[in-house]
Amino acid sequence: MEFGLIYELSTPRPFTRETQKAVYENAIEQVVLAEQLGFTSVWCVEHHFLEEYSHSSCPDMFLTAVARETSTIRVGFGIATCVPAFHHPIRWAEKAAFLDILSGGRVEFGTGRSSTWNELGGFDAIVDDTKKTWDEYIRVIPQMWMNERFGYQGQYHKMPERNVLPKPWQDPHPPMWVAVTAAGTELDAADRGMGALILSISDVERNVPRIAAYRERIKHCNPVGAFVNDKIAIANWMYCHPDNALAKQRGEELVGTFGYMAGQTVEVSEAYPASNYTALGLLGSLRADPTAPGEQKPLSSGLCFGNPVAVTETCKRWEAAGADQLVFMIQAREQLPQADVLESLRLFGREVLPQFSGGTRRPMAVNA
């Protein structure tokens, strides 16, 4: 079991230059400390126009800054949006390879497609096509990395033979992942031999069948890259404090703030009925009764809030469920003072992390 951090870079109002800079600088300071404590990965989302919720429009830049301040922690795109109106696939191949070199081969390449009208509408993207474009991107990007020259004619892009430069430091290429919010996407990941970065704010037990289904299905995959990345990372929350009740109270406030910020966005399913956005998405996991006006879900038992004993127990349950990594959100809109966030990390690093044996599993061999 390994541990990481994931950043939305949420930002409180009023949006001042100073506040924005502080959010980015605080996050980098947290990652530098996390590496010293034994965390093995940091992930950064890509979002656009999501006021408060995420001011993380350029994950590649954040991860580059982090990479130059650290030496071992892996840097993950969580995610790179595979939608033509946002990015050309060549640009993702270039950026990820560039960062892989600057980081000394530490890139994890997470992919996805966006789920808000804020973003897809803002870029005038073709909403109905995002699953299709994602599939095309994840097939061609590894080819751009591995082939000296590569050309293709796809449904959404075409290119004559070119040498996409630079090539990544990792040989043959960085591990490929997909972000999983809606139930069932973990099976898409498995079929394509990709890691599943599952955002789960629910109980551990609810994820056991999903993890088992992924494990079974990936045995029969057709990998999009040169190897199978059979890993499951659970994106979740963590706040650790000696006072168990205080930790849970603060955790509840963090999740409440996250829900408030996420709630204001306009999910595709709310605004633009489409066959490729039928699931409730992120907000579905936050709501209790969608027709009731006020009540919130009780705090999930899968969240890592509490004193070191309680957090260890929750992490052990995730490990037993089959998760390879837990990647934590540890801040929301700077609600916690930076000193408290750092102290929570130190406590976790001192008392929780040593109880788990790290160690990255070797990639599975490519199916013949």
Place this chain on the structure above:
Amino acid sequence: MSAVELLYGQRPGATVGASAAPLNTGARDEITLKEVEIHYALFELPMASVLPRLPESLHPSVPAVLGITVWRCLAGPLGAFSLAYLGVACRTGIKPRHFIHGAFCDRPEVASWLRDRYGLNCQLAKIHSLETYDRIHSRIELNAIPVLDLVTESAIPLVGRGAVVKYSPILNAARLGNDAALVQMETSFDFKRVLRGVPRAEIFDAHALGDATLRPHYPISGTFAVADVRLHPARFRLDASVPAEQGGARKI
């Protein structure tokens, strides 16, 4: 924990529902309207026009969204009628809702039924809505003058699990005893057919439609659905001044 500035509506709660009709909390019957034709269009509009209109207990959606809904019911327990309402997207806590600022109905007894149970305060109007092969067209006329002409074109059928429309429940001002409150119209839908296309408001008299400042700005989606609509009794009242997350939502 640090103090934070949250985004809420700016309209004082005390100004909401001053002239609203009393809610009949004793009406607990449920009815089903078969094969209602629902034309629903969403547009973005400037956030600056929405915040002053939303009660202070509600969060806006970001971006700001205007919803236009037209029902054509050909038969059922309320008889044949047409209904139209307009609202802006908002959030009670984290839940999507539309706060209604204009409503219209072509039958006085149906208007009375809706006002009685949900506080939906309809003006009498002539309402026309029709799906043809090339478009869905809805019109509201007041005193023989069209105040809304809504067209959805380039519609394609949605199939399988995608053949649904997630209508946000609507909030209306009503009086409960001596207090004004926001009441949620409780509906559930069994979809038979759904189309999605591009909406356009060819006539939009914002003043006549309930608020001169709320105008469609950028099209999001237009849908046409045929659905059985179940109307449930009102269950919740929401304070116009106190947010749901601070205890402003109560069961009726």
